[in-house]
Amino acid sequence: MSLSDYLTPKQLKVLHTYLHDDFDMLVLTGAIRSGKTFIDNLLFLFELQRVAQMAKANHDKHPQYILAGASSDSINKNVIISCENQFGINFKLDRHCHYKLFGVDITPVSTKTLGGLAGARGFTSYGAYVNEVTLGVEPVFQEIQQRCSIDGARVIADTNPSNPEHWFKKDYLDNKKKKARMIQFHFTIDDNTRLSKRYIEGIKARTPTGMYYDRAIKGLWVTGEGAVYKDFDERKMVIPDKDVPTSFHKYIAGVDWGYQHFGSIVVFGVDDADRWYLVEEYTEQYKEIGYWTKIAHQLQKKYGRDMPFYCDTARPEHIDHFKHNEINAKYGWKSVVSGISIVASLMKQGRFFVAQNAPMKFLEEIYNYRWDDKAEDAVVKENDDCMDACRYAIATYIHDEEQHSYYPTNSRKNISSGLKRFGL
Template identity: 60%
Template sequence: MDLSNLLTTKQRLVLMTWEFGDWKYLINYGAVRSGKTFIDNILFLLELRVVKKRAEREGDKNPMYILAGFSSKSIQTNVIAELTNVFGIDVKFDRHGHFKLFGVEVIPAYTGSVRGVGSIRGMTSYGAYINEASLSTQEVFQEIIQRCSKPHARIICDTNPDNPQHWLKTDYIDNKDPKAKIESFHFTLDDNTFLTPDYVQALKHATPKGMFFDRSILGLWVTGEGAIYRDFNEKKMTVDETPNKLKYIAGVDWGYNHPCSITVFGIDEHGRYYLVDERTGRFKEIDYWTKVAKKLQKKYGYNIPFYCDTATPAYIQHFKNAGINALNGWKQVVPGIEIVASLMKQGRFFVWKNHTQKFMEEIYNYQWDDKAEDKPIKEMDHVMDSMRYALATPIHLEELKKQHQTNSRNNIKAGLKRFGL
């Protein structure tokens, strides 16, 4: 069978290794949209067929296999939805959250916390497929491995890169001991030759410089260094005036000894964001900031959403009691920074000249902490955090809504039926 129209060169190499290689762990890592999860989903189905045959030879009428991911939602999005949309497989869960496929009972496990592997404790598995492996805690990863104690049990993983000292890289990907039987494949964006050139070019030009580009496009395990928002250009991004018709959003980073900051952004019809107001100060009580928010409501609209730091829920409730549309901000720091940085990279971020207090000071001093793993230095970050809540939260929520639709549009069911899957 000619697979060149179905799989990329890198995916075909992985498939050949799966079939003919002598391995215990098969790890695909690298860039976003590079095809690593897609080939692992295929291997997952092929592996289940092998497990069923092995179990029949052993007289095991109920072989079990682990499907692991960061959360039930990530498993649904990255694996289950593709099984349905691409392969036409109707997954039906039982009352325990398990499902059967090709005569094998698949038990989901969630790697984001130790509690997520309660379903697999004590079981004996014929193997495991671990999606987004770098997001797993090491303790959970080890628990999954220990459950895969059937003879010839194998573990398949896929992941985006993280910092270069991550245990998955140092203990597994970098482990070249033949006795460990670890095979790993590095994927770059350019490995996915089925992507259209205009999509690849646009993604490269939209991805922020530094760590984000190295990880997302080149698939490298690198750490952040230096300034976080490298693409901010004061000459190009500072404007003397803003469009008349804007939709407004706000972000709030609470503080007292450390500054509290409220930022307001206007969004134009072309999806460009303008920082139109910033209020930052220290040693002010919540009543003071409530009055500030009320004035901003009057100026920018009473329904303006304030996306707030959830570290102080009492303050959020105080805002709500005062009639302010206070909402929980999205707290994921690095993904949130990437969203903001992407807006700058795409030329969709602007600052209204002379309408900020501390923004210009912070933007040039907001740095990665070279002593921590993927964390900013907790200095000069109050306006930056407020900005992140305001911009990243609604964009993230909108992306979640579109995610399932995107999976459906990428349907290539007809071609993959040639696999007999």
């Protein structure tokens, strides 16, 4: 068997370019689940072997290589664990929290904040692999490039698209200078020919129209304009209380803290068909934590003491207060755009409903909840209190469930045998 039995035509094209073309930076951008990270993880292993050979020629006994990602957790999940599962590769971790493979010292660098500069400075690198570039800040990415100063050093990077005004697109992808020696590949979800037809059809049908579809499916760098939840239809989604199920498979609550801004607690019921119903909402201004604790206790009596309350993490002392009062408070998932995408997807699929007598501020907010055209991937911080509470409840629960159910589908044994010819 050859690698063509395991790689898609687009991935094979990337591999051919890697093996035969001259470049200083190779960037893969595009849709979700399109196969970018898989092929880049493979190129990462090839790069480590190439670096080991370069170091031997340079009589360098301790060659260093940068492995960068938004956080240490994302580096571990997206690259290290994936390589181990997919290719049967075992990385050794030393006392400095550096990985070792093929005699190369792999230095992790976090790119999400300027704190990552400390991890990138003070040494010379034979190259770098930067996962999910757009989740990082530009000074750290620039520092990584500058560290890769050994003759023959190369940078490999991948990312899903973001706002077209993002620094990575404007400063790097749009740079057409030949001396930049940068090669780019654009992926759509259809480039992943190893995905089932059913999955592709389903994800296309479930992905909200507009920005979400263009980025996730087509892999385009587009902006979000206007209303956040374009697929919300009051005529179909706000239903009489008599049509709301009398019992649910589970209940989920979301909490957005506030004082001058409105605070909000919402409760969703989820039925056996995984349809979400907003059954209660409390949105108030100038209320202390004692008030919200009282509301939470009332909701516990009604929906069960084990009902999770996914909370805004901006006020950890309030979360602690809930916990001390025997409320099942949990930290909410704070990824705004990804969270909005999950909620919007439920609306598009016809799995989002609102009990007619439940809303207090929901209907007012949802029609005034808008993208900020002056900031990248951000919403206007107005009319967002109930919206945030809804997002914490729905997106955190669904995100956590997806994380728990994830398991690599690639055959480690088969792929490993396909890589033996390359000495991996």
